[in-house]
Amino acid sequence: MTPEEVDDFARSLPGCKRKGTTAHPAWYVDDRLVARLVAPDELVVRAGLAEREQLVAAHPDTFGVPPRYEGHRKVQAMLSGDAGAIRAALRAAWELQRR
Template sequence: MTPDEVGRYAESLPQVTRKGTALRPAWYVHDRLVVRLQDQNTLVIRVPLSKRESLLETYPDSFGVPPRLEAHHKVEAYLDRAPPGAVRTAIDLAWEMQHR
């Protein structure tokens, strides 16, 4: 996926709004982070800790958890390696978690 495709997908989800900057856009629902573009190849996606391991096991080349994110409900997605379906799955998990 491209960053533009990520944005279009995130904005297709109910009540998701774009915030952030032109270089680092982010998408929120009810002021809770769903996904943020870290750089042109990396997303930070908020996912439940209970689902994070499964996501990492299913798509080991697509997602990672650098040390700075270990204690948080987040993963990094690498757009140059992640299948679009994997990215959409993670965004859906984030939306479900944040849409209460």
């Protein structure tokens, strides 16, 4: 998945708006973070703790939890991984932030 594909998908979700910088765009719903591009090939995505563990277990080549995310409701997504799983994680983060 490319950063442009992430942008297209995230902005297709109702109420999801792009903010951040050109190098590090981020997508928000009502000023609540959904996802942020932290490197050209890496995205941080909001996720509940149980959902995060499920993503990592089901798609270990796509998702991970680096030490800096352990205490947060975030998961690392590598854009070279499963695009369908990344889209599903983005949709779940969008739904989480709409509550």
